[in-house]
Amino acid sequence: MRSLGAGGRPRTPAGRTKLTAARLALEYPGSAQELCELDFSNPWELLVATVLSAQTTDERVKLVTPALFARYKRPEDMAAANPAEVEEMIKPTGFFRNKTKSLLGLASTLSQSFAGEVPHDMAGLVSLPGVGRKTANVVLSVGFGLPGLPVDTHVTRLSRLLALTQAKDPDKIEADLCSALPRNEWGPLSLRMILHGRRVCIANRPRCVECVLADFCPSAKLPVVAAPSGRRKSAAAAPAT
Numbered sequence: 158m159r160s161l162g163a164g165g166r167p168r169t170p171a172g173r174t175k176l177t178a179a180r181l182a183l184e185y186p187g188s189a190q191e192l193c194e195l196d197f198s199n200p201w202e203l204l205v206a207t208v209l210s211a212q213t214t215d216e217r218v219k220l221v222t223p224a225l226f227a228r229y230k231r232p233e234d235m236a237a238a239n240p241a242e243v244e245e246m247i248k249p250t251g252f253f254r255n256k257t258k259s260l261l262g263l264a265s266t267l268s269q270s271f272a273g274e275v276p277h278d279m280a281g282l283v284s285l286p287g288v289g290r291k292t293a294n295v296v297l298s299v300g301f302g303l304p305g306l307p308v309d310t311h312v313t314r315l316s317r318l319l320a321l322t323q324a325k326d327p328d329k330i331e332a333d334l335c336s337a338l339p340r341n342e343w344g345p346l347s348l349r350m351i352l353h354g355r356r357v358c359i360a361n362r363p364r365c366v367e368c369v370l371a372d373f374c375p376s377a378k379l380p381v382v383a384a385p386s387g388r389r390k391s392a393a394a395a396p397a398t
């Protein structure tokens with residue numbers, strides 16, 4: 158079955174996913190671990206940083222993690238922590254009371270049920286309090302180098318703009334993207350889409366003229382150029398010269 162339509166553009170969601178993955182791999186090279194903008198040196202630290210990253214920027218998380226990791230090196234240390242002390246340390250990341258509860262709950266479960274080790278399978282990860290598929294996939298792909306495609310707000314938004322899926326539910330988006338790609342590309346694609354969503358396809362002000370996906374993105378907003386016949390068409394539709 159042909160997957161390319163007119164002008165060599167992919168005409169199926171799977172074809173667009175493959176081309177998106179290939180183009181973004183050139184734009185943002187590296188493994189999922191290398192592409193992750195959080196600071197961490199082991200899966201426990203990554204799990205903590207991922208919990209802290211909810212509703213804030215990676216920069217804010219990175220302000221607090223060095224001292225936090227130095228103080229609570231293992232889940233056992235965090236499980237025994239004074240909640241008020243943790244709250245004070247993570248305050249700059251916002252929602253610090255709820256995040257402290259999550260961290261202490263996670264730390265207790267890890268130390269009591271997992272011998273202080275972060276599990277490296279989906280079932281084990283989602284059994285931890287407050288850990289859903291998104292966080293679990295971050296830990297799998299970034300922390301362990303295993304297949305896992307985290308679907309966050311950027312991945313959801315770009316998947317819809319690029320018509321990689323018709324789904325709105327993150328679990329279905331994950332399944333659609335994963336089905337189009339080899340397992341070793343799942344994590345890197347997610348991390349690349351997140352970077353692209355932060356730097357180029359910014360919510361409500363996408364920089365389509367700078368986007369390496371613009372020639373096949375159904376949502377591209379490009380300057381209109383005059384065709385020789387006098388008809389007007391978008392820059393993406395103009396033949397390369």
Ligand code: SF4
Pocket residue numbers: 315318319357358359363364365368369370371372374375376377378
């Ligand atoms: S062409 Fe525009 S809308 Fe499409 S992915 Fe790129 S920046 Fe986003």
